[in-house]
Amino acid sequence: MTAGRARLRRTAALLLLAAAFQTGPAHAQSRAATQVKSLDDPKAVVTWGASADRLGDGVADRSYRLIVHTSVAGSGTRVRLSNAFGDRPLTFDSVYAGVRQAGAALVPGSNRRLTFDGARSVTVPAGEVAYSDPLPGRLPAATDLVVSIHTPDAAGPATGHGMAMQTSYATQGDHTGEEGAGSWTDTTGSWYYLDSVSVRPGAGIGAVVALGDSITDGWASTTDQNRRWPDYLARRLQSARTTVKGVADEGISGNKVLADGAGQSALNRLQRDVLSQPGVRTVFLFEGVNDLKAHSGVTAQDLIAGYREIIDRAHAAGKCVVGSTIGPFKGWPEWDPAAEAVRQEVNQFIRTSGEPDAVTDFDHILRSPYDQERMLPFFDGGDHIHPNDKGMAAMADAVDLKSLDCAR
Known part of the structure; x- marks a missing residue:
């Protein structure tokens, strides 16, 4: 296969992923849960997870663009944000999920805002987690899912996973809704605040x-x-x-x-x-x-x-x-x-x-x-x-x- 045809096939595949992971507002069907509570959704199955640990101190007005690789396919994608090691409440005022194209860039049209009980922001008490509402549309298996989060007031101990073996991205200010890579100039080898993703794969x-x-x-x-x-x-x-x-x-x-x-x-x-x-x-x-x-x-x-x-x-x-x-x-x-x-x-x-x-x-x-x-x-x-x-x-x-x- 020629290099040009290979690129076309890869682009077509990414567009199909984006189409599968688009459309419509999410419905408010979940609520914040303590760190040891299971998600109250019998149809949900974890598709990615990483253990929570302490990661130094949080930085206010910081955004993270986190790259994670899914396992099982399904609909109703939800993320779990963790403040397990925090010593104070932590607000996430903007959270998006999309499909990666390359580096910090997303497939155009795939980036969608996540809500929490229908709200665009959520404050997670110290020691607890919060589940997003499910996104409509299907997330394929083996997808590089991109979760972008902004924390306006982070301080004190940060929660995350230190050794990700995966390059993710960071920047000051809220750039979570952007699909391009231009603002994401910093890299990180850790996952901040995100500790699992679940989908509904079927009975x-x-x-x-x-x-x-x-x-x-x-x-x-x-x-x-x-x-x-x-x-x-x-x-x-x-x-x-x-x-x-x-x-x-x-x-x-x-x-x-x-x-x-x-x-x-x-x-x-x-x-x-x-x-x-x-x-x-x-x-x-x-x-x-x-x-x-x-x-x-x-x-x-x-x-x-x-x-x-x-x-x-x-x-x-x-x-x-x-x-x-x-x-x-x-x-x-x-x-x-x-x-x-x-x-x-x-x-x-x-x-x-x-x-x-x-x-x-x-x-x-x-x-x-x-x-x-x-x-x-x-x-x-x-x-x-x-x-x-x-x-x-x-x-x-x-x-x-x-x-x-x-x-x-």
Whole structure:
């Protein structure tokens, strides 16, 4: 195909996306909710998510143009804005959603204002979230959705996701309604205030949420290419015969199961980041290497107790749990035989206890056959703990899709 014809096809595809994501005012059908409440819409399913954390201090009269990549397709697009770590109410006086053309530029005609209970602005109390009203029209799968927000009075702790592995944009003043890229001169590698997007995909469709650390967050994958292992999993699910189509990546770099630090612990953020997301059928639990390599005295039994609490709480909420073994990390500076012994004991529990509803053995997929304490060099992102793009793809390929299509 010639370069000219390829460009024409790409332009036509973008225009189709824009047409699918246009027209009409949104209806006021939602209200502000606390950070741990689920969206009151039984038809909604999360199509994108990122864990909330503290991101320094907020800046007044600042706009953010946030690029996120959807998983499942659907109508009635809603965004969730978070003030989970704020210490005062935060107002969003202008919020738009559109389809990206390139960089900070949107497909012409796709940018539409979001409302909150029919109002153009919303004030979110400290520690809470707000859901937008649903937009009419259909949002396709695997779309670069652009959410533009303006905060006139931001101050104090800001909420967001630090390591996005995605370039987004920022500017002073309110430029949220503009579709061109001219005003968006600053770039950021974080997502501010936005922590999930949901759609209505149709009856019987559900989602999986990946609860994890920097490996799930995508460190060592290629920035701006959506090559985290949950991204590869989302692509598999779209073409598979399964009713699980939505994927939310709730990884935080440096996160632990038991202790706060890099984000709240998995135990402390489980309700907000995972169980409150709409349409979740399965929790994919892949976390623990930061607990054991920190040499803080955490034993295998401590970590197993943390897993059990997550499994029990997920089951109580009607969700299935797929547990994954902890991958090899020999060669990382904090590796030592004591941490390795804990890893092996924990992995034995995951493989044989029967307490998760299913198991994915990432350790088996990633380890070298010549030194099973070390990652296979072909998958190694360079630091001996984080997989590269090939490793991320191999992890996603190892997931039994039938294990995600689960009901309790």
